[in-house]
Structure formats: C-alpha cells, structure tokens
Amino acid sequence: MKNTVQYFRALADETRLRILALLLNSGELCVCDLTATLQLPQSTVSRHLSYLKNAGWVNDRREGVWIFYMVSADNDLKRQLAEVLKERLADIAVVEEDIRRLASFAEGAHCA
C-alpha cells in the first residue's frame, strides 16, 4: 500500500506531471533538455526528477556529462497509469506547449 500511495503522491504535482508527459512522449531526455523545455530553474527540475526516481517512476542512465531519464513502468499499476497519463496529459494546454517547445530544439543538440 505504501508504494501505491507514493506513486500517486509523485503524480500530485504539476511539474512532475509535465516531466512525465515529456518522458512518455520522447522515451528519454537529459536534465538540460527538460530544464529548457519546462523553463524552470535547474535545481527545481533536478529536485523533481530525484523525487520521481525515489518514488520509482523513472530510471536514469549516464552518458558522459549527461544523465538521461526515462519512465520506469515495471509493474501493472505503473504500466496502467502510464498509459492513462500518456493518453490524457497530451490534451492539457501546458503539456501541448511543452511538447511543441521540445520539438523546436535542434535534434541531439543538448543544452546551451
């Protein structure tokens, strides 16, 4: 039960929902892409990523200087929720903008 509550607690925040929407849309992203897309302070983005990781919602992978995050849907509940999020978040205006903004960055050209 505690895990279940934690999964939902992690979803109870606008920034984290935006992050998950972007990751579900793109597969994986590094912190700098997320920071640029969300237009939020780097410490804020990093803190929320750390929260999502602790809650079991994302994994990370280092590649040189960059750390890429991806959604980890490794049980039935998370899998089903991820499906709902992928389908429903895309309708929300802020998320639409985020996805558009992310797409407008040059491919593979991470960070400033």
Next chain:
Amino acid sequence: MKNTVQYFRALADETRLRILALLLNSGELCVCDLTATLQLPQSTVSRHLSYLKNAGWVNDRREGVWIFYMVSADNDLKRQLAEVLKERLADIAVVEEDIRRLASFAEGAHCA
C-alpha cells in the same frame, strides 16, 4: 491542469485510497459504514470525504440521517483512473481486509 493535479493529490493518501476502493466496490456507502470499516475516528473519515468531494472524486446524497457517498467519474480522466483503481487496489492487503470487514456487517444495518 490544476484539476488534473487535484485529482492525483486526492489519490495521494492511504485513507482516501481505501475509501475509494470501498466505494468502487460497493457503489455507495454512508459515513458510518465507512468509519466502522476503516476503523478510524469519525472526524478523520469525514475530513477525507470532504477532501474527495472538493476534489471532484465523490458526490453525496442525503437519506434521512445518513449521507451516502459514491464515486463521481464524470470525465475521461477520472473514468480511466477509477477503472485502474478498481482493478489494482483490490490486490492490496489492507483493502482486501476492508472489503471483507464491510461484507461481514449485516446488510442495511447501518451504524452502531
């Protein structure tokens, strides 16, 4: 977006998940049945019901002295989440016990 966050915030608490699991299982229940089943102080149950109502997760209906609560899944997101909850919460030990305890009460014999 604010509504979406609020839906998830309402799910980010063990007591509220237990309440929703019971309501999804039974259709509707009065506060005294919930209090007896959850074995929590009445003020706690009432407070969480009020939270769920504000968040748009439940509706209530008065019948004499009793107030019955039922899940309100009146949009796609809530409908899909309710489906996931109904399927997934039932596996959790605490919820199984709750449902068993509720069933053990005499039918229609509300409250002490």
Next chain:
DNA sequence: GCAATATATCCGGATAGGCGAATATGTCAA
C-alpha cells in the same frame, strides 16, 4: 591540474496537509 558544462544537494522560509479530541450542526422521533 584547470576550465567548462551538467547535474545534485543544501539552505531558509513559506504553505499544505495530516491527526484526533472536542464541539457544532442537522435530522428524526417521541
């Protein structure tokens, strides 16, 4: 080793939200 970049963590301060005993409100029946 040093500079540059990416990421994580620390800090102080604000706010939300949890709890349960006590109390208020609402409804019915006699």
Next chain:
DNA sequence: TTGACATATTCGCCTATCCGGATATATTGC
C-alpha cells in the same frame, strides 16, 4: 422541545513538501 444519533467542522500541533539561489560534485577536453 428534548434526546439520540449521524455527520461536519474547529482546534492546536506536527510533518511533508514546495521554492529557487547558492554551492557542491561529476565528467570531459585541453
């Protein structure tokens, strides 16, 4: 109108979590 019961709200207290600037900690290339 009074008593009994169901429900809601108030209260003080405590913990979690948010924020973002400042500061650490990688990692890479020179």
